[in-house]
Amino acid sequence: MLKDVVRTRSYQNVITQNSFLFKDKIVLDVGAGTGILSLFCAKAGAKHVYAIECSQMADMAKEIVKKNGFSDVITVIKGKVEEIELPVPKVDVIISEWMGYFLLFENMLDTVLYARDKWLVDDGVVLPDKASLHLTAIEDAEYKDDKIEFWNNVYGFDMSCIKKQAMMEPLVDTVDANQIVTNCQLLKTMDISKMSSGDASFTVPFKLVAERNDFIHALVAYFNVSFTKCHKLMGFSTGPRSKSTHWKQTVLYLEDVVTICEGETLSGSMTVAPNKKNPRDIDITLKYSIDGHRCKVSRTQQYKMR
Amino acid sequence: MLKDVVRTRSYQNVITQNSFLFKDKIVLDVGAGTGILSLFCAKAGAKHVYAIECSQMADMAKEIVKKNGFSDVITVIKGKVEEIELPVPKVDVIISEWMGYFLLFENMLDTVLYARDKWLVDDGVVLPDKASLHLTAIEDAEYKDDKIEFWNNVYGFDMSCIKKQAMMEPLVDTVDANQIVTNCQLLKTMDISKMSSGDASFTVPFKLVAERNDFIHALVAYFNVSFTKCHKLMGFSTGPRSKSTHWKQTVLYLEDVVTICEGETLSGSMTVAPNKKNPRDIDITLKYSIDGHRCKVSRTQQYKMR
Numbered sequence: 001m002l003k004d005v006v007r008t009r010s011y012q013n014v015i016t017q018n019s020f021l022f023k024d025k026i027v028l029d030v031g032a033g034t035g036i037l038s039l040f041c042a043k044a045g046a047k048h049v050y051a052i053e054c055s056q057m058a059d060m061a062k063e064i065v066k067k068n069g070f071s072d073v074i075t076v077i078k079g080k081v082e083e084i085e086l087p088v089p090k091v092d093v094i095i096s097e098w099m100g101y102f103l104l105f106e107n108m109l110d111t112v113l114y115a116r117d118k119w120l121v122d123d124g125v126v127l128p129d130k131a132s133l134h135l136t137a138i139e140d141a142e143y144k145d146d147k148i149e150f151w152n153n154v155y156g157f158d159m160s161c162i163k164k165q166a167m168m169e170p171l172v173d174t175v176d177a178n179q180i181v182t183n184c185q186l187l188k189t190m191d192i193s194k195m196s197s198g199d200a201s202f203t204v205p206f207k208l209v210a211e212r213n214d215f216i217h218a219l220v221a222y223f224n225v226s227f228t229k230c231h232k233l234m235g236f237s238t239g240p241r242s243k244s245t246h247w248k249q250t251v252l253y254l255e256d257v258v259t260i261c262e263g264e265t266l267s268g269s270m271t272v273a274p275n276k277k278n279p280r281d282i283d284i285t286l287k288y289s290i291d292g293h294r295c296k297v298s299r300t301q302q303y304k305m306r
Numbered sequence: 307m308l309k310d311v312v313r314t315r316s317y318q319n320v321i322t323q324n325s326f327l328f329k330d331k332i333v334l335d336v337g338a339g340t341g342i343l344s345l346f347c348a349k350a351g352a353k354h355v356y357a358i359e360c361s362q363m364a365d366m367a368k369e370i371v372k373k374n375g376f377s378d379v380i381t382v383i384k385g386k387v388e389e390i391e392l393p394v395p396k397v398d399v400i401i402s403e404w405m406g407y408f409l410l411f412e413n414m415l416d417t418v419l420y421a422r423d424k425w426l427v428d429d430g431v432v433l434p435d436k437a438s439l440h441l442t443a444i445e446d447a448e449y450k451d452d453k454i455e456f457w458n459n460v461y462g463f464d465m466s467c468i469k470k471q472a473m474m475e476p477l478v479d480t481v482d483a484n485q486i487v488t489n490c491q492l493l494k495t496m497d498i499s500k501m502s503s504g505d506a507s508f509t510v511p512f513k514l515v516a517e518r519n520d521f522i523h524a525l526v527a528y529f530n531v532s533f534t535k536c537h538k539l540m541g542f543s544t545g546p547r548s549k550s551t552h553w554k555q556t557v558l559y560l561e562d563v564v565t566i567c568e569g570e571t572l573s574g575s576m577t578v579a580p581n582k583k584n585p586r587d588i589d590i591t592l593k594y595s596i597d598g599h600r601c602k603v604s605r606t607q608q609y610k611m612r
Binding site: 012063 | 314345369460
């Protein structure tokens with residue numbers, strides 16, 4: 001993931017160019033991994049950085065911190081945020097790279113909110129502090145045939161029952177911007193410094209307007225994050241028109257092929273919630289309809305990210 | 307994996323073109339997945355096929371068998387080979403697609419041998435019945451830099467301790483045939499119809515002779531399988547000179563960059579064994595040395611596939 005240049009360079013630029021946020025501050029790095037963000041913060045003048053990491057990578061992070069001469073500034077704590085003790089009562093800054101596929105997959109946001117409520121001072125800073133989910137629609141005949149319709153005839157056999165399951169699995173893949181048929185719509189904005197855990201479950205309406213005559217095979221979701229406490233607004237987008245990241249985009253195939261004319265609207269709603277059994281998985285319900293010149297459809301589809 | 311055409315077409319051709327092996331026979335499909343091999347066998351005239359699959363896919367396989375009208379010929383049994391009961395005392399044919407990365411990763415071969423010893427009639431047929439492991443050496447400066455040396459300087463920090471770990475992890479990747487510097491050597495042949503479980507642990511010598519002046523950054527292992535009971539010899543290779551498969555090749559990076567001249571020999575031995583704690587993982591020990599015109603090296607390296 002360090003090789004995702006958009007991701008790591010964005011954090012590096014935020015930290016390096018805004019040392020006023022870190023100078024002499026106590027910083028908490030939630031899910032520190034190799035400790036790269038903690039190292040950036042230490043270099044930017046943090047008084048102390050607590051880097052929490054629950055995987056084996058914590059041992060590597062300790063070695064890396066030592067090797068790079070930051071043992072007196074960075075303390076790596078191996079354990080779960082919900083279970084560990086911090087040596088200080090409060091921190092000034094929480095930094096984390098918690099975003100998963102479709103923003104919310106694997107639900108690490110909950111851990112950041114837990115850390116915020118437990119340790120962040122009243123006027124403390126969360127980085128990033130804004131995240132937004134966006135939706136657009138694409139033409140994708142070739143890949144839908146390859147990934148979904150494939151199951152209709154597999155070496156001469158009918159495996160269409162697998163097709164039903166494949167349809168329910170959002171596909172994480174890179175979408176070519178030329179496939180976009182409609183506008184891109186902001187679905188939901190989250191303020192990480194204020195929101196509660198329950199705000200990650202929501203139903204939001206959408207209206208996608210066709211920018212050309214085309215077919216729609218799938219809706220595509222992606223997210224942006226921003227750091228609004230910087231000297232100037234900073235952040236990055238994982239949308240199909242931006243430089244690609246390891247998050248790619250999330251493709252939700254539609255059961256119907258929608259024939260849409262320029263100016264017509266595909267409207268509906270998206271419901272997002274963590275799965276009740278496995279809160280790291282996400283359930284998505286999509287309702288969509290079009291009452292168009294060449295196509296009338298109204299349907300509800302369920303998806304499970306797992 | 308059904309989309310791995312080399313793999314699935316090979317099995318399809320073996321079964322379809324050699325119906326004499328299946329006609330009126332009782333067949334056991336070990337690790338049946340979607341049931342595709344069982345369907346091929348049923349179509350080729352098998353008297354009955356028992357398809358064992360331990361994952362949720364077994365439910366899909368049942369539905370697929372029914373949908374395609376083979377319910378009276380194919381019985382899908384959901385469970386582990388080591389735990390289930392077969393409705394018949396013996397089978398005439400065992401077919402399985404058990405091969406993992408580096409042939410042996412995930413150790414499904416053991417399950418096939420268990421099924422063979424328990425259920426196969428004395429003159430029964432195992433498909434495939436031969437598998438072989440091969441070794442060659444490649445020049446790979448660019449990717450070694452990207453995957454291994456990368457850790458020396460990560461956004462200005464020294465993460466070389468991760469490099470040590472990265473070196474120990476065999477990399478499953480597609481190798482360009484133009485990178486091959488030496489001959490390709492057969493390391494080990496396994497006769498699936500006769501071998502015992504312990505034969506999957508072995509130490510074998512190798513001698514790789516350079517075919518040009520070049521550098522060697524890695525050794526590359528791959529496997530071939532064959533079906534010698536067919537009317538004519540059939541099988542496929544997963545080597546870098548063959549059409550690529552989902553198994554790709556397995557790259558073992560060397561700590562040294564070996565400077566080798568045409569005709570010189572890199573020799574040594576490879577020890578392969580399932581990990582004692584996790585028998586599905588594989589431990590590999592590589593000893594290699596060269597006493598060449600421009601390079602003298604002698605080293606032992608450990609790898610863990612997990």
